[in-house]
Amino acid sequence: MITAQINGIRIAYEDTGGPGHTVLLVMGTGSPARVWEVHQVPALKAAGFRVVSMNNRGIPPSDECPHGFTMDDMVNDVVGLIEHLGCDNVSLVGTSLGARIVVEAALARPDLLSRVIALAAHARLEPLQQAMTRGEIELAEQACPPPADYRAAVMALQYLSPATLRDEGLAQDWLDMFAFDDGRISAGHKAQLQISQSLGDRRPAYRNISIPLLVVGFSDDAAIPPRLSREVAEVVPGAEYVEIADAGHFGYLEKPAEVNRLIINYLRRSFAATGAIEVPEDIRVRHV
Template sequence: MMIQGTGAGRTVWQLHQVPALTAAGFRVITFDNRGIPPTSECPGGFSLQDMVGDVVGLIEHLGTGPCRVVGTSLGAFVAQELALSRPDLVCRAVLMATRGRTDVLRAALNRAETELYDAGTHLPARYAAVVRALKSLSPRTLDDDAAMADWLDLFELSSAAGPGQRAQTELSKLDHRLQAYRDIRVPCQVIAFADDLITPAHLAREVADAIPGAAYELIEGCGHYGYLEDPGTVNKVMVGFLTGAAAR
């Protein structure tokens, strides 16, 4: 079961992660989180626990539990809360680009992004694409002209934000959950990206330290979208853990 981050749809997993997991023998389930069309955008807002409930409902409907769960960013927040509240549905969890609290800078970023949306300000698509690249990619990728041409085109085409994305952004104001995560008993693999500005590696390290027995992997040369920047390394760690080949 794969859970995407803020503003992203299930198809993002299809390029690199789904083929790697399928090749490893897994049946892979992806879905669009609430807030992402064609699901309801829920303009009135929703909670992190609502998103956890969505995953619970999907697992129970499909009869796939306990299953392996992979989440990135907001999807990782959902996955770790799912592992805490419904360990009967999760046998292993991979938490990419995650954190267990909101620091001053991340709180300011969240507030700025929601205020920008609420003000009705529409940034030019090209400008929004450049800002997204600077926030989400590593210097290694930013300095690669050929790669950046493709990334900027992609970001420009997907720059529109609606009420559902605004509602998801609001959930980035994560409560301090590190103490609660000490009660997680599901085997977990935390994957952090060394150049991640959105969920810095030191905050992901805190999650790994809080969850008993959790494994931690820091991947160099990657920003927030590390699973797309260096899918080979990410997939190796992910598949190794999910198959039990990696040491806990």
């Protein structure tokens, strides 16, 4: 990865280059930018976009900043990277914590952005998500992860759709992948978790967002239920909402073709266009 000094720390990023419109991808809690490379980077690159993906602070080789940081710090990292690249009129795509970062960036620096796509967006957390986050922070402090099989099963229930888990072969593949990691929560990952604990309800603030926003919810998302994503679209003026059926929190990995087509369709649409986003007929959408 390329590294740059942004806001006094090292931020690592990948850049496909090229003359196309720049799309910056922002990942969720505890995950590196390479997760985007499985499906989203190749699809966007093939569609003619310049694709940049970054490791948020907290995730090496970006600086971990183990003593903690704020949402404003993470938003400023995105802004700083855009400025480092010498870009404006950039589109942002984020998922989970990354969705919160890109929506906050839309509020803070609309002058740099053309549009934003937020997967599993949320303006607040409910008691269940808050309890899960507190528990993960306590696990990080104890430095004693649960047994691999148990951890993998919990992650599968938390992040995947029941439709995925009904396929026993596919479910086993996911379980094997989840169990491969040792389950330890690093200091940087813990610092990202602590951000969610400190944020309140941002719905009133989001009423002031002025750039185009597409919110994508996942019908079976147990980590960020789609009702929380729909709330964001309801308060942001002119925002659009699409909900992907049979997809969990990792919907962009479970249903990559559908998610990629939605992203590309939205990015390609003329900025002057009006009316609802066109959803390709082969995408299974839960109409709400």
